[in-house]
Amino acid sequence: MHQLPIDQQVLLILQLGVLLALCVRIWVSGLHKIYVNFFRYLILEVLQALIPLLVPVESRLYRDLFVTSEVFIVTFEALVVLELYSVILRDLAGIAKIARRYIKITLAFAILVSLLPLSFEKTPNTLTGYLFIFERPILSSLVVFVLLICGFLAYYPVPLGRNVIVYLAGYAVFFLTIATMQFINNMGYFWNRQKSSVDMGITVACQVLWLLALSRQGEEKRVVVGHQWNPGDDQRLLHQLEAINASLLRSGGKNRTKAG
Amino acid sequence: MHLHLILPIAIVLTFLAACFGGLFWKLASRFDAGRCTAEWLDGFSLESYAPMERLLSKDDTRFLASQPGYHPEIAHRLMAERRGIFAAYLKHLVRDFNQLVGIGRLMVVYSTEDRQEFARRLWRQQVRFYAEVYSLRLQLALYPLGWDLRWTVADARRLVAAVEAMRDQVVLLSSPDQFVGIA
Numbered sequence: 001m002h003q004l005p006i007d008q009q010v011l012l013i014l015q016l017g018v019l020l021a022l023c024v025r026i027w028v029s030g031l032h033k034i035y036v037n038f039f040r041y042l043i044l045e046v047l048q049a050l051i052p053l054l055v056p057v058e059s060r061l062y063r064d065l066f067v068t069s070e071v072f073i074v075t076f077e078a079l080v081v082l083e084l085y086s087v088i089l090r091d092l093a094g095i096a097k098i099a100r101r102y103i104k105i106t107l108a109f110a111i112l113v114s115l116l117p118l119s120f121e122k123t124p125n126t127l128t129g130y131l132f133i134f135e136r137p138i139l140s141s142l143v144v145f146v147l148l149i150c151g152f153l154a155y156y157p158v159p160l161g162r163n164v165i166v167y168l169a170g171y172a173v174f175f176l177t178i179a180t181m182q183f184i185n186n187m188g189y190f191w192n193r194q195k196s197s198v199d200m201g202i203t204v205a206c207q208v209l210w211l212l213a214l215s216r217q218g219e220e221k222r223v224v225v226g227h228q229w230n231p232g233d234d235q236r237l238l239h240q241l242e243a244i245n246a247s248l249l250r251s252g253g254k255n256r257t258k259a260g
Numbered sequence: 261m262h263l264h265l266i267l268p269i270a271i272v273l274t275f276l277a278a279c280f281g282g283l284f285w286k287l288a289s290r291f292d293a294g295r296c297t298a299e300w301l302d303g304f305s306l307e308s309y310a311p312m313e314r315l316l317s318k319d320d321t322r323f324l325a326s327q328p329g330y331h332p333e334i335a336h337r338l339m340a341e342r343r344g345i346f347a348a349y350l351k352h353l354v355r356d357f358n359q360l361v362g363i364g365r366l367m368v369v370y371s372t373e374d375r376q377e378f379a380r381r382l383w384r385q386q387v388r389f390y391a392e393v394y395s396l397r398l399q400l401a402l403y404p405l406g407w408d409l410r411w412t413v414a415d416a417r418r419l420v421a422a423v424e425a426m427r428d429q430v431v432l433l434s435s436p437d438q439f440v441g442i443a
């Protein structure tokens with residue numbers, strides 16, 4: 001730990017504290033049963049944050065531990081996004097097929113877009129370099145994927161809990177920052193200290209957002225009306241939908257009578 | 261190193277951040293349940309759009325031209341006012357169409373059965389409708405440059421028919437016990 005610059009030491013301690021608090025909060029609120037992969041991802045982040053505290057940063061062991069943990073973390077970052085999407089669309093039979101199709105197309109598109117900047121990136125000559133070369137397209141495709149998920153949700157009035165909005169906002173900022181930092185790194189700019197500090201700062205900010213905003217109550221699915229979440233809207237909307245349906249059935253009957 | 265790439269990266273980042281910002285804003289305000297009511301649907305009628313067909317017709321200007329004391333400026337002013345009224349009707353038509361699309365989307369999302377086909381039709385009709393709306397607006401804007409509005413009337417008729425088709429589709433989608441609970 002003493003080999004890290006002082007600002008990064010502070011950020012690391014802060015990150016560890018926030019991560020532990022977030023894990024406890026998610027466990028206590030029971031959200032770990034809904035967002036299983038997100039909880040596992042947080043545990044992995046805690047373990048990775050512990051590495052610089054226990055192993056000298058310049059050592060080969062640190063590099064190996066970092067690379068191994070990073071591979072797991074990136075895998076779980078992808079799983080976390082897919083998990084969120086499946087939580088959002090659970091129990092919505094009306095758009096199940098169209099959502100599946102949308103995911104397939106979106107994934108293909110996101111991967112294609114994220115591979116495009118590869119030509120600007122330098123061929124790596126270290127193990128961590130190779131890791132970052134593989135990591136950047138994955139993170140970029142997650143950015144594009146999250147963006148397209150938001151587009152889908154903006155188009156269809158899928159009922160969303162506040163937690164989902166908080167997760168999406170966090171992921172958007174988080175993935176966008178990390179992917180950009182990776183890309184800058186892969187192009188051959190080695191402002192490692194500044195890059196790591198920005199990286200850690202944004203990561204901690206996102207984790208603080210999740211810590212403050214995620215809750216059991218945030219899981220209740222609500223339809224958003226005019227930039228505010230109103231608890232009475234669920235039932236009101238259901239009554240409204242039934243009334244609309246009845247009105248349509250009436251006018252459908254009228255049309256059929258006219259046609260007959 | 262690619263120093264020249266710093267600016268494009270900044271532009272792409274800003275663009276992505278703006279996209280996210282816009283989408284989150286849309287997510288937070290995407291549905292106004294207060295406007296999608298059965299009362300609105302009961303009161304909805306396409307008859308109010310009948311004047312759209314007459315507004316841009318040449319008959320009135322021809323009649324004016326046959327009157328004593330006629331001056332081309334009078335016809336120009338009349339057509340300018342009528343284009344304004346036509347544009348207001350168009351705005352209303354778009355609002356009604358959006359309302360119907362909103363109801364259609366709600367029915368798709370809360371349906372107990374898979375509505376993939378309907379969702380697809382809804383999307384296609386939307387694309388076609390907006391393309392025609394923009395084409396109409398362009399025609400209205402080009403009128404002072406000598407564009408003939410004969411086709412505009414036919415296009416307006418097609419737009420009203422598109423709204424009617426959308427309404428019929430939404431009616432076809434309705435069925436007893438249609439919706440699942442929300443929470």
